[in-house]
Amino acid sequence: MLEVVRPGLATTVQDLGRPGYYHVGIPISGAMDRLAARTANLLVGNPEDAALLECPFMGPELRFSDARTVAVTGAEIVPKVDGRARPLWTSFRIAKGEVLSFDFLKKGARIYIAISGGIDVPVVLGSRSTYALGALGGFRGRKLEAGDLLPLGNGPGAEEGRSVPDHLRRMPEMPARLRVMPGLYWHRLTEEAKQSFFEDSWKVAPEADRIGYRFRGGRPLTFVPREQPFGAGSDPSNIVDAAYPYGSIQVPGGTEPIALHRDAVSGGGYMMLGTVISADMDLIGQLQPHMPTRFVPCDMAEALRARAERRKLLDAIRAHLAA
Amino acid sequence: MARTESRYSFGGDEHLFVEIDEEMSLEAFFKSLSVCAAIKEANIEGVTEICPANASFQIKFDPDVIAPADIEAEVKRIEARAQASHRIATRILEVPAYFRDPWTTETLMRFRDRHQDPDATDIEFAARINDYPSVDAFLAAFTGSPWFVSMVGFVAGLPFLYQMVERRRQIQVPKYLRPRTDTPALTIGFGGCFACIYSVRGAGGYQMFGITPMPIYDPQQKISYLQDFMCLFRPGDILVWKPIDREGYDSIKADVEAGRFVPKMAEVTFDLDAFERDVDGTNRKLLEALHA
Numbered sequence: 307m308l309e310v311v312r313p314g315l316a317t318t319v320q321d322l323g324r325p326g327y328y329h330v331g332i333p334i335s336g337a338m339d340r341l342a343a344r345t346a347n348l349l350v351g352n353p354e355d356a357a358l359l360e361c362p363f364m365g366p367e368l369r370f371s372d373a374r375t376v377a378v379t380g381a382e383i384v385p386k387v388d389g390r391a392r393p394l395w396t397s398f399r400i401a402k403g404e405v406l407s408f409d410f411l412k413k414g415a416r417i418y419i420a421i422s423g424g425i426d427v428p429v430v431l432g433s434r435s436t437y438a439l440g441a442l443g444g445f446r447g448r449k450l451e452a453g454d455l456l457p458l459g460n461g462p463g464a465e466e467g468r469s470v471p472d473h474l475r476r477m478p479e480m481p482a483r484l485r486v487m488p489g490l491y492w493h494r495l496t497e498e499a500k501q502s503f504f505e506d507s508w509k510v511a512p513e514a515d516r517i518g519y520r521f522r523g524g525r526p527l528t529f530v531p532r533e534q535p536f537g538a539g540s541d542p543s544n545i546v547d548a549a550y551p552y553g554s555i556q557v558p559g560g561t562e563p564i565a566l567h568r569d570a571v572s573g574g575g576y577m578m579l580g581t582v583i584s585a586d587m588d589l590i591g592q593l594q595p596h597m598p599t600r601f602v603p604c605d606m607a608e609a610l611r612a613r614a615e616r617r618k619l620l621d622a623i624r625a626h627l628a629a
Numbered sequence: 630m631a632r633t634e635s636r637y638s639f640g641g642d643e644h645l646f647v648e649i650d651e652e653m654s655l656e657a658f659f660k661s662l663s664v665c666a667a668i669k670e671a672n673i674e675g676v677t678e679i680c681p682a683n684a685s686f687q688i689k690f691d692p693d694v695i696a697p698a699d700i701e702a703e704v705k706r707i708e709a710r711a712q713a714s715h716r717i718a719t720r721i722l723e724v725p726a727y728f729r730d731p732w733t734t735e736t737l738m739r740f741r742d743r744h745q746d747p748d749a750t751d752i753e754f755a756a757r758i759n760d761y762p763s764v765d766a767f768l769a770a771f772t773g774s775p776w777f778v779s780m781v782g783f784v785a786g787l788p789f790l791y792q793m794v795e796r797r798r799q800i801q802v803p804k805y806l807r808p809r810t811d812t813p814a815l816t817i818g819f820g821g822c823f824a825c826i827y828s829v830r831g832a833g834g835y836q837m838f839g840i841t842p843m844p845i846y847d848p849q850q851k852i853s854y855l856q857d858f859m860c861l862f863r864p865g866d867i868l869v870w871k872p873i874d875r876e877g878y879d880s881i882k883a884d885v886e887a888g889r890f891v892p893k894m895a896e897v898t899f900d901l902d903a904f905e906r907d908v909d910g911t912n913r914k915l916l917e918a919l920h921a
Contacts, residue, residue: 325677325678325689326677326678328678328680328689328782329678329679329680329681329781329782329864330781330782330785330786330860330862330863331781331782331783331784331785331786331787331828331860332785332786332860430848431859437785439784439785439829439831440784440785440786440828440829440846440848441829441848442785442848442859443848447848487639487640487641487642489638489639489640489641489646490638490640490646492638535650535651535652535653536652536653536654536796536822537652537653537683537684537821537822537823538651538652538653538821539803539804539820539821540803544821545651546650546651546652546653546683546684546685546821547682547683547780547783547789547821547823548646548648548682548683548684548685548687549646549680549682549685549686549687549780549782551640551641551643551644551646551687551689552641552643552644552689553640553641553643554640554641554644571782571783571784572680572782572783572784573680573682573780573782573783574783575804575820575821578640580640580641581639581640581641581644582641583641583642584641584642584643584692585642606639606642606697609641609642610642610692610697613642613692613693617693
């Protein structure tokens with residue numbers, strides 16, 4: 307059992323997600339920074355897809371009812387066991403009755419806490435991930451609250467001191483660079499808007515959660531004039547409601563781009579100008595509000611190269627921890 | 630007329646987006662539905678999601694398993710073969726609808742500052758701009774024909790509903806000027822040319838006309854008719870509204886809670902060509918099948 311003493315801001319149980327139900331509006335969910343989540347699990351000796359805790363913007367306080375191996379990855383923060391500092395990206399032991407807590411977050415946005423044995427909430431539609439908007443999965447379909455008792459699975463738990471070196475950790479640069487493949491309804495933008503979207507410096511807005519990240523600060527985007535198609539709605543940013551890809555960037559009213567993430571709304575009536583490539587989706591999960599961000603144009607060949615590189619990084623982490 | 634060439638575009642390296650037509654029509658929807666069914670049947674390795682939408686669809690694929698160019702070529706091949714289907718075997722379902730209910734009325738009054746017409750209710754506004762002499766006349770039109778579930782999504786289990794009448798008779802209402810931060814669960818909404826049923830409580834921009842006592846999404850799967858799957862609706866379902874009053878609402882709600890309620894439902898075949906030849910006659914036959 308794991309007792310939630312303080313829940314943090316919006317701590318949820320996540321794994322690698324629930325594919326296969328997007329056509330009925332149930333998004334994939336799962337860790338926003340998958341590389342950090344996989345690594346945390348590997349550090350404690352869990353399968354990479356074991357359920358763990360995702361904590362945005364601040365850490366929780368957790369009391370352990372039995373001895374476990376724990377690892378914290380993702381954002382920069384100091385984990386503490388009964389007040390004694392522990393390293394990040396490194397496995398450590400927690401004894402029965404000890405409390406895991408955290409200092410303030412220094413950099414990045416989300417920490418991942420893996421515990422040997424994993425969080426043993428019921429599997430719903432193939433996953434333990436929380437989809438809070440649909441009250442589905444995770445711990446009672448919601449973010450954690452003080453007093454919650456989380457069941458833990460059985461696992462041997464890796465030894466203390468397993469660690470991933472700096473060069474195998476991935477965090478956004480400053481400013482963050484998100485590679486975007488133009489497409490979908492890109493043709494709806496004027497030439498001027500196509501340029502300004504990539505030229506301007508944007509900032510993460512306070513509305514930044516698992517559904518999507520909103521950006522502010524760039525020039526408003528303008529649309530090619532047209533008579534709106536039947537059923538689309540009257541605003542030039544409207545389309546006949548369509549499915550939204552994960553990572554797709556919609557711009558309601560042309561003002562604030564929103565990049566959808568793992569708890570995406572599955573469809574709607576706003577034009578999308580393109581999609582953040584799969585290799586950069588994890589980075590969005592580590593963006594704090596106000597973080598300066600640039601969108602960088604990218605084609606399919608580069609997106610696939612970036613994907614292969616990210617895959618290589620994961621393989622290097624696996625190899626390092628298997629050695 | 631529906632466009633003959635679909636538009637293909639990649640959504641990053643994991644999604645293929647196919648727009649059948651820019652504008653909504655039953656023909657575009659049918660094509661989306663039948664191509665999606667054919668893609669599903671083809672069982673393409675690397676395809677993880679197939680999402681039909683109103684006049685478009687989206688495939689999610691793993692580019693490590695199937696190259697983007699290959700999935701595009703494969704879907705194009707399937708689309709070319711699948712074009713002919715204008716007949717589908719589907720279900721018709723009856724949804725009890727309590728219009729002008731106290732809960733959506735209370736909610737819409739709280740958000741008048743975000744509405745085009747702060748002095749009217751949503752349904753009064755919709756009736757007026759669609760040239761109906763009264764709300765009752767508007768509701769007679771709204772409930773007078775079946776609706777197609779042309780997409781399920783936005784949030785879990787939410788059906789988008791397309792009115793099964795000629796375009797000149799279709800109701801159109803703009804969305805709120807600014808979205809509300811609250812919508813009661815099971816609100817019957819309307820935006821653009823689509824009705825919907827909000828499956829969960831939350832934000833929303835569609836006009837609010839009423840509410841149904843019949844849950845359509847249950848993540849706990851405790852509701853008797855949602856035990857096989859937590860979402861009631863599938864793209865391609867046909868829906869019929871059954872107007873009810875407060876008494877009817879309370880009685881169905883009690884039946885749902887007691888596990889006694891069973892949605893009225895029948896298996897039907899829908900033929901788009903027959904529908905286009907005789908809209909009202911085809912709709913009448915659908916209703917007969919439901920009540921048989």
